[in-house]
Amino acid sequence: MSQRIQALRGMNDILPEETGWWRRFHDHVQAVMDLYGYREIILPVMEATELFKRSVGEATDIVEKEMFTFLDREKTSMSLRPEGTAVCVRAGIEHGILHNQQQRLWYRGPMFRHERPQAGRYRQFHQIGVEAFGMAGPELDVEVIAMSARILRSLGLLDPAADSGLRLELNSLGTPDTRAEYRAALVAFLQKHEAQLDDDSRRRLSTNPLRVLDSKNPQTQELLAGAPVMADYLDAESRAHFDQVQAALKETGIPFILNPKLVRGLDYYTRTVFEWTTTRLGAQGTVCAGGRYDGLVGQLGGADTPATGFAMGVERIVQLCRAVAIPAGIEENQPPHAYLCWMGEAAYLPAMRLAEELRSTSRIRLLCNAGGGGFKAQLKRADKSGADFALILGEEELNASQCQVKPLRGDGPQQAIALDKIKDYLLEKLGS
Ligand code: HAM
Numbered sequence: 356m357s358q359r360i361q362a363l364r365g366m367n368d369i370l371p372e373e374t375g376w377w378r379r380f381h382d383h384v385q386a387v388m389d390l391y392g393y394r395e396i397i398l399p400v401m402e403a404t405e406l407f408k409r410s411v412g413e414a415t416d417i418v419e420k421e422m423f424t425f426l427d428r429e430k431t432s433m434s435l436r437p438e439g440t441a442v443c444v445r446a447g448i449e450h451g452i453l454h455n456q457q458q459r460l461w462y463r464g465p466m467f468r469h470e471r472p473q474a475g476r477y478r479q480f481h482q483i484g485v486e487a488f489g490m491a492g493p494e495l496d497v498e499v500i501a502m503s504a505r506i507l508r509s510l511g512l513l514d515p516a517a518d519s520g521l522r523l524e525l526n527s528l529g530t531p532d533t534r535a536e537y538r539a540a541l542v543a544f545l546q547k548h549e550a551q552l553d554d555d556s557r558r559r560l561s562t563n564p565l566r567v568l569d570s571k572n573p574q575t576q577e578l579l580a581g582a583p584v585m586a587d588y589l590d591a592e593s594r595a596h597f598d599q600v601q602a603a604l605k606e607t608g609i610p611f612i613l614n615p616k617l618v619r620g621l622d623y624y625t626r627t628v629f630e631w632t633t634t635r636l637g638a639q640g641t642v643c644a645g646g647r648y649d650g651l652v653g654q655l656g657g658a659d660t661p662a663t664g665f666a667m668g669v670e671r672i673v674q675l676c677r678a679v680a681i682p683a684g685i686e687e688n689q690p691p692h693a694y695l696c697w698m699g700e701a702a703y704l705p706a707m708r709l710a711e712e713l714r715s716t717s718r719i720r721l722l723c724n725a726g727g728g729g730f731k732a733q734l735k736r737a738d739k740s741g742a743d744f745a746l747i748l749g750e751e752e753l754n755a756s757q758c759q760v761k762p763l764r765g766d767g768p769q770q771a772i773a774l775d776k777i778k779d780y781l782l783e784k785l786g787s
Contacts, residue, residue: 414622485664501604593626697733756775
């Protein structure tokens with residue numbers, strides 16, 4: 356036997372046992388997008404590397420060490436997308452759909468980051484994301500946060516009984532100017548205590564000092580208790596904006612906690628940032644994250660356009676649904692209603708015709724036996740498929756233009772039904 360080839364590290368196969376949960380998630384997402392008037396945009400998975408450097412930021416972990424970057428045959432540097440916001444902005448500018456317009460967009464699909472794989476952290480993972488352009492007011496921040504809450508709520512994850520541990524963390528990063536001021540104050544503070552910092556934070560001190568606030572090191576966190584706080588540096592407009600976001604979240608019944616250390620790992624944010632986090636998923640507890648990024652469109656060559664959005668990690672959401680045992684059943688792929696067993700050459704064409712006729716109702720989910728086998732083996736397959744009925748088409752039945760209908764769940768009698776009546780018979784059964 357030749358050697359087997361395995362999946363790449365951190366790149367997962369999502370098997371059919373799990374895809375039902377994904378489908379359920381996407382059904383809820385689609386419903387919420389429709390409710391809020393967001394339209395889907397489908398974007399490439401590869402882009403010019405430069406795009407992410409200029410948006411996510413050169414000094415971020417994502418760009419510095421996590422991108423899958425290649426030279427193509429023309430020696431152009433391209434990267435698998437590590438996130439969707441920059442791609443969406445690039446597309447929006449390129450197609451002229453952002454300038455002087457309001458756009459509410461959403462996307463889904465795989466993202467790629469070369470991180471050290473662990474539970475909840477993968478090299479290929481999936482996001483659904485929303486991006487709204489052309490609206491500067493706090494109402495848009497509230498809208499996208501409310502959408503994220505509605506998706507989580509519709510999945511049952513915000514139901515207190517589910518005990519998902521989810522909470523909404525909120526912060527404001529102000530404007531680039533106020534952030535620069537805060538950054539200087541933070542650097543001055545950290546430099547005074549540099550000896551107490553670990554290597555990682557010391558490195559970040561010169562490259563991306565705000566990320567020191569994110570440090571997982573308890574000693575650093577203790578030190579940060581005395582550090583300057585971003586909220587004290589906000590300009591009056593950003594402060595008013597943030598107050599209004601908070602007021603509307605209260606008004607609409609979306610609880611949140613303020614986290615002045617929430618800075619996000621991507622450079623493009625301004626003003627409101629937020630994350631939905633839980634302790635139920637171990638170290639990778641952020642299931643959704645986003646915020647405002649008023650400077651990014653201009654930074655990527657478009658006309659200045661305010662924008663805000665978020666992305667949810669599908670793997671983490673599914674994992675959380677499973678961890679808190681969201682009601683079983685709905686999330687499974689649906690079993691067929693009927694399984695058609697047929698045998699013998701003479702039954703081939705009538706079986707094919709019957710199968711397609713039943714499916715043409717658009718209501719009867721039907722598995723048709725393939726790969727031969729005696730009736731006993733076929734009935735076994737029928738049972739395993741989870742179907743409610745086995746339909747049996749053999750020589751005897753054909754001669755009588757009939758089909759045997761055998762209930763597989765419950766104990767109704769097996770019945771011979773005329774071939775041209777089976778459709779109605781099954782539809783009536785499904786209706787009841
Ligand atoms: P992000 O925080 O980098 O933000 O990612 C958003 C979400 O994607 C995370 O909260 C997490 O659920 C999931 N995620 C990220 N990395 C991984 C990974 N390695 N494995 C599994 N899941 C992961 C963004 O991507 C921004 N584009 C969000 C945004 C949209 N901001 C404004 N608009």
